[in-house]
Amino acid sequence: MAIGELTHADRVDPDLAFVDSGMFDCPEYGSIYLIDDDRPAIVDTGIGTGVDRILDACETVGIAPADLAVIALTHVHLDHAGGAGHLIERCPDAKVYVHEIGAPHVEDPERLWEGTKRAVGDQIAFYRTPQAVDPDRIVEITDGETIDLGAHRLVAHHAPGHAPHQVVYEAPTMDAVFTGDAAGVYAPSTDAVYPTSPPPDFDHEQVLADTHTIEDLGREWICYAHFGPAKRADRLATYREAVDRWVDQITTWRAEMGDEQVVERAIETRDRPDVWPAHKARGEVAMNARGVLHFLDQRA
Helix, strand or coil, rough: CCCCCCCCCCCCCEEEEEECCCCHHHHCCCCEEEECCCCCEECCCCCEEEHHHHHHHHCCCCCCCCCCEEECCCCHHHHHHHCHHHCCCCCCCEEEEEECCHHHHHHCCCCHHEEEHHHHHHHHCCCCCCCCHHHHEEEEEEECCCEEEEEEEEEEECCCCCCCCCCCEEEHHEEEEEEECCCCCCCCCCCECCCCCCCCCCHHHHHHHHHHHHHHHHHCEEEEEECCEEECCCHHHHHHHHHHHHHHHHHHCCCCCCHHHHHHHHHHHHHCCCCCCHHHHHHHEEEHHHHHHHHHHCCC
């Protein structure tokens, strides 16, 4: 799938589509979901650089900027929420739905911006500075609350292992769950799922618990933010095994070497999809290794 390409996800639901937002100049990494309904919605917004691609995709499926009603954020990490303020100013009737813990960072993203710089290192060059969202256009949600779109609804389930402000959105009529980062990073080109463990909030045990939360919903489709929809099958069990191996590996290396050496070892040895450019593969692994190291410090 190419950057900017729109895909109609008819196999999931006729009202669902997704666009490759071109996040980090990387194909098959950032998918923004579009739901064409009485109250049209998008799920997540990317890092802010793909706003025109998102709006073009909306127009293609018949959603005008003035018609967009819901911007549903799975969490406020800027690869999911960084475009919210930029989209809001071009979509006059849209509101941003976000977990109550994350809402202050959408209203005032300065601390989040500074924290993101520390977490992602030189990858920050790919981000667009986030814009604040008027609090009157923010709707705080919590576990169990529903966003009514018309024929469809999104039910929020708190999934704080990746970040305390993360929810997954169950869409019962689609037999799907929009998982943000709670189910890992899926690469269609390899049909594999990779761990995501960024600092400072990655919690190994809670990540595993979140996968059970998703599994217990019993939905057929996982709609990954990274990247695209896939049938659930045994993917969540496979992801749990991958996360366990990843944390065990970082723990073992840390007993043998310093933290920066651990990060370099991870970069040298971790598999990543060939479709990802080298800068993204390296940055992704380094960030995730540092996230596990931070988790081990916090646990100690």
